[in-house]
Amino acid sequence: MLLIRCPHCGNRPEIEFHCGGEAHIARPETPSEMTDQHWAEFLYYRTNPKGMHAERWQHRHGCGRWFNALRDTVTDKFAATYEMGSPRPDLAATPAPARTA
Amino acid sequence: MRRFSLASLLKESTKGHTGWERQWRAPEPKKEYDVVIVGGGGHGLATAYYLATVHGVTNVAIIEKGWIGGGNTGRNTTIIRSNYLFDESAALYNHAMNLWEGLSQELNYNIMFSQRGVLMLAHNHHDVVTFKRHVYSNKLNGVDNEWLSPEECKAFCPPLTISKDIRYPVMGGALQRKGGTARHDAVAWGYARGADARGVDIIQNCEVTGLQRNPDGSVKAVETTRGTIGARKVGVVAAGHTGVVMGRFGLRMPVESVPLQALVSEPVKPCFPCVVMSNAVHAYISQSDKGELVIGAGTDQYNSYSQQGGIHVTNHTLDAICELFPQFTRMRMLRSWGGIVDVTPDRSPILSKTPIKNLFVNCGWGTGGFKATPGSGHVFAHMLATGEPHEINAPYSLDRFRTGRLIDEAAAAAVSH
Amino acid sequence: MSQPFRRSSGGHIDRTQPITVSFNGKTLHGYRGDTIASMLIASGSHLAGRSFKYHRPRGILSHGSDEPNALLSVDWRPEKGEGRRDPNNRASVVEARSGLKTATQNHWPSLETDIGAVNDLLSPVFVAGFYYKTFMWPRKFWDKVYEPFIRKAAGLGDAPEVPDADRYANRHAHADILVVGAGPAGLSAALAASEDGSKRVILADEGFKLGGALLNDVTSEIDGKPAAVWVEEMVAQLDARENVIVLPRTTVFGYYNHNHIAMVERVADHRDNAPDGLARERLWQVRASKVIIAAGSHERPLVFENNDRPGIMLAESARAFINRYAVLPGKSLVVATCGASAYRTALDAKAAGMDVKIVDIRLGEDCGPELAEARSAGIDVLTGHTVVKALGTKRVTGVVVAPLGNDGSVGTRRTLTCDCVAMSGGWTPSVHLFSQSRGKLAFDASLDAFLPGQSAQEEVSAGACHGIYDLSEIIADGYKAGGSDTSVSATATFTGFQPVRVLPTDADPKKVKAFIDFQNDVTAKDIKLAVREGFESIEHVKRYTTTGMATDQGKTSNMNALGLVAGLLDRPLPAIGTTTFRPPYTPVTFGALVGPSREDRFEPVRTTAIDPWAVANGAEFEPVGQWRRAHYFPKAGEDMHAAVARECKAVRTSVGIFDASTLGKIEVVGPDAAEFMNRIYTNAWAKLKVGGCRYGLMLGENGFVMDDGVVARLAEDRFHVTTTTGGAPRVFQHMEDYLQTEWPDLDVFITSITEQWAAIAVQGPNARKVVEPFVSDIDMSEGAFPHMAVREGFICGVPTRLFRVSFTGETGFEVNVPVDYAEAVWKTLYEEGRKYDITPYGTETMHVLRCEMGFIIVGQETDGTATPDDVGLSGLVSKKKPDFVGMRSLARPDMLLPDRKQLVGILAKDPNEVLEEGAQVVEDPSLPVPVPMIGHVTSSYFSSNCGRSIAMAMIKGGRARIDQTVWVTTPKGFTEATISTSVFHTVQGEKVDA
């Protein structure tokens, strides 16, 4: 069970959370002007990376807030959690969390 | 290929079994193949087998990054059934069912296809209606499926509780007698041996890392950890890694990879005669030939390539198992594991052309593709050989996500596996 | 004497507490502190089971949880009746207690004489994977003959057949430091980690006594004290610390993500008088900041012919029996070894009075100080010797040994008679948990072992599981892991071994059965066969031979298998790699994993405030999601059909009362509430007046109908939204998601009020008369309070949100009152209603009545693939709004096809025939399979009001097929029916629409 840092509540167990899939896919401003293919891509196509993934989480059984997270899908480790609306953190700029063997 | 039979087995037993040959070779990759299949799971191996046997295409390589059958083929709960609702699905899965029935003999490899019956339990009005809808649809499509009363369910599966006092009493069930289980590893090995015998190269420990294209954009070669391998056509059959492989080829897919867990109990004497699935309480259970109860758990909620998930998923599954079979609380979990399943938006697979010429993809089987292995390989081989979909897999194109012609069994029934 | 092999003194047993245990109906004697295994050995016997495939007699191999052979069925409290027996308990770890009823498994008719043992004779045929090669003809024989045969032969014990009488508990906990294992390393680590009192430390050990390998040690001294005394002092110190939780009998079985650790504590089985209701086991789910793994090591068996004979055990286990349990595993012992540690066993056995010989595969010059010590103790040591085979069947009677030439040739055989063999093939650090944590293993050739390498989580290994075998070094390593540089002086340990995979033999290898995996009967031959057949990956070898897949998960066998494969392929061992370590470390009961979530607590049963009244008034119930709802209210002698017919009539002719409290309700509040509603629902909301109601339709972004319900506008900035019962949580989260993530600029908040307001529907021509007398502050006149309106006021003096709505087509009110008042208000209305013969009705009647009017139920008519137009609700889809959730998807090509399924009525030709819900509809039933289907029946009832059966269906292009004759499936075949419109009953007055 993951341990997830809610930006408002701090570290909480995964069972309090709901995962909402890939982050930073804004709903288009004017869907009716999109082609079917672009609409399909918005609805269904996902990056699904093996590695760092920006994803949405909601602290559903906690403060209720949605937020974004960067998590490595190979190690399942979170690199960052950040509030909705903030840009994806530039991990290169932030030093990797220290890890002692 | 040395034939397997009781006679050959007895003969070998007098010689300490020293006369058996390799079941498949370990060849060096050739320079170029007519078809390169990325992924040595059941689907990829079956594809190669049918390419060779049905279409006479034998200059084929299967490229597997690990060991064949080590993906979801080797870690699934082996439930086989074909009682799907929609015509498109019934056609696909029943095609597989027909092939399963003669597969041990065809492959000359006992894959232990055990038609012990798959019983899907209904626990509420909605389930009842949904399953009856399936039963009727299946009958008209020539797919075996029948409705059982709770008492009939109990008679078919004596360990089952049909007490009215449990949280979700059993209100009946849909039984597919032809359904059952098979020995998952043997399916991979049997196809591998069959394909190898017909000239297909099975190349293990070789990861596909990229694609080279001709000036016209069509497929030219795959790049691998063991060098570049020429390919006139490429079929990607990489299940949970489809997104990764296609990503390396420059394409995004309507697929997400999530962990799906399963577990086995310690082995016990036969105590569970069939397969039981309960969607409402979320439980799948059967007993293997070795005696373990094989239990399917749920998916974790997040994308992951880690082949493991949280213990809460296991706990939840066992809650449901023990609700239906309270006598099993004293059984013990022996081993639990996870696979990476490739889930599409409509939970139906993709067997499709792609925007790249001569590149084809077979994926999206998610939590339920083992049962389709022979059928999937059979129609995908057709597609690779002819360049055009078989009529059975035509509806499973990528284009359906654009048009909205989804094949959403899950939405129609909330049934998985 | 009942315990002929019990030593007269010593051991960690309590001689003041004699106990007896039933074993296959016979009585075993022993003491508190014994295991079943030690009691069996005390009785002079080793025979404890039959193997999986060949049904070979098997004895006790080990003294711990790695035991593969001695698996027993145990009834833990036979005196209390059924429900406390389970199979496959390891005799070596079952803490003995008077009253236990144990039995061996997998034999017939008895342990001593087992018919299944013919399989042993057939073993030349039954090699690895033999079943893949045969049993294919005739095809039908697989299910009926071969498979049942294989199944019966396999399996071990018998599964429990009756529900469990015990309960199980769960506990979430947090620790700064969790220490796994309480051997010398774990004790030191825990002591150091808890030293300053600031950290919460949990120390867990699967054994029932703390001390690990030191419990078997009667010779070592630590800081001048006997090891046992040192252990006691350490434990006492830890026990005294408030910041330490010491958990014996607790197996750490799973190391999950983010240092989430699962452990199971055995709480009750060992207690003589466990209080009634005390949990049998407790699952601990610990989130630890750091984990110190001090899990020790496993000894490897030696692989030689008949190495599985009862009486042959691991050397350290023999030592454990002699020292810890004070039982002698026999009279004359041969210690067969390739390493130093087994000499300790030999010395201790000798000191205990056994006749001891040592066979060491190592040359004398390769041995350490142990050799001289053994010889000076008068023990015969044959160095440079191999064990060719063991003699005896149900008990070892001797071993055949032979010297090894320099070229590896096997010299002249000689037989050493004995009744017991202690073997040691070296040591394997227990890296299970480290591996589960996803740490990377690193191979250490000097130790011939995989050791913890690169960590993936916050953990550290200490002691033997870290590859350290010398006692003082182990303790220092433990202290270091716990954050201290304390060191102690301890007696030097005999360490080091020379790895052997399969002992050299001059026998015909085809005939030799030398076991690698004891339980699954995997021999060295099987592994060779697998490799010969091309199964080169260790994962393939595992799956083809089943080595390592038994209940011990290869604890004793994996390294031998690996080594053998590496040798056969001529590759270095690390290139072969290990198979994956998976939870659980040792098998864990389902009960512990389920914990309290059984029976009443499997899932909450939600009931409404009216539920007690419904119970008292004879309702039959049905589950709807988590809710329990009244299905119908039968009167004496009525079946469902009769009750529903009566209820339906009553509503149309007079008045009925219905508990609609489970409907989801959401209060949408804020200045932008109307705008929000516009975006979420298909219809337009800006013009809905305060006090008005409107039926709302909601889509998913994929364009399919998601939910529906009546929405009331209570104020400019306040809506009372209702949803379906099952859809309530989904709709709430859907709204919340859009609010927070797509439209954070909107000033709107949503609050669930499902359980704030009970909803009592009073429906029928007399509804007004029933409600009106109790209403205050609301003008109830038709003009002032029209259909589809909401008013706030009082009923029976309590606040109400009174809806004038109807899901039946009749005049109707939905009386919403704060839940705590609901039962009183219901009773009041019911009493008043008696004047009009008011009839309580349940969900079934509600369904029939709405069907008579052609109203859909989301989830019944729709199934997640239906658009508004499909169900005839395109009128609810605003054409003016620029956008709403799901709108764009409705314009996709497939959504516009004319042959989509559309909602219509369908009437059986025989008005008394009720079609089956879920039935399929065809145009021509005489066509061959596959028969083309044009749709399916979604709802179907007998309508007492219509005097006939009625049904709705989703039919391809259905609206163009009205009056067409079609055929509908029935359990027996087909029945004729006609497509119709979906309104079956007309009422004067009101009908819900938009």
Next chain:
Amino acid sequence: MLEVNLARRAPAIHLDARAIAGPVKITLQPSSGRLSFRAKQKAIAGSTEVAGFTVDGPVNSRRENLGLASLRLGPDEWMFLCDESETEAVVANVSRSLDNVAHSLVDVSHRDVTFEVTGKDAEAVINSGCPLDLSLSAFPVGSATRTVLGKTEIVLARITEITWRVTCWRSFGSYVQGYLADAALDFA
């Protein structure tokens, strides 16, 4: 008009006798006024209280002030608790004091039920189903949060070192109470 008994009826929850008898007591609390209050942080920035309810406590805290308790359950969410009889007046007060501020105030007095769990082992009993770290340092007196208990959602507040309030929607009351009572058996 008929006589109506207007006494509020708490849900029919049958307390397990073994649980109340043991050292951990689980009792249903009397009803009270409960208001779900929502406002964006920036809308009430700078305010320390709203009609007597503290609103500047940190997320996951419980503050009590002259009989008015305020549980801060999220950055923009509070649960206001008051005496049952004062609910109406409190609603009026809050609304008045926030006249021009976008907010939501919804009466949920009847939606929720609260159990008091008290005793030395109460923490362990709650931890049987609640995955949070409930030690005094991690969850001090005055903490309150939404979380889970077994298979349902609760709001948990620590009143004293050994006294807790567990609040849930009323239809989950039997489950929650039963869950706690079952867990308490191990401390009997």
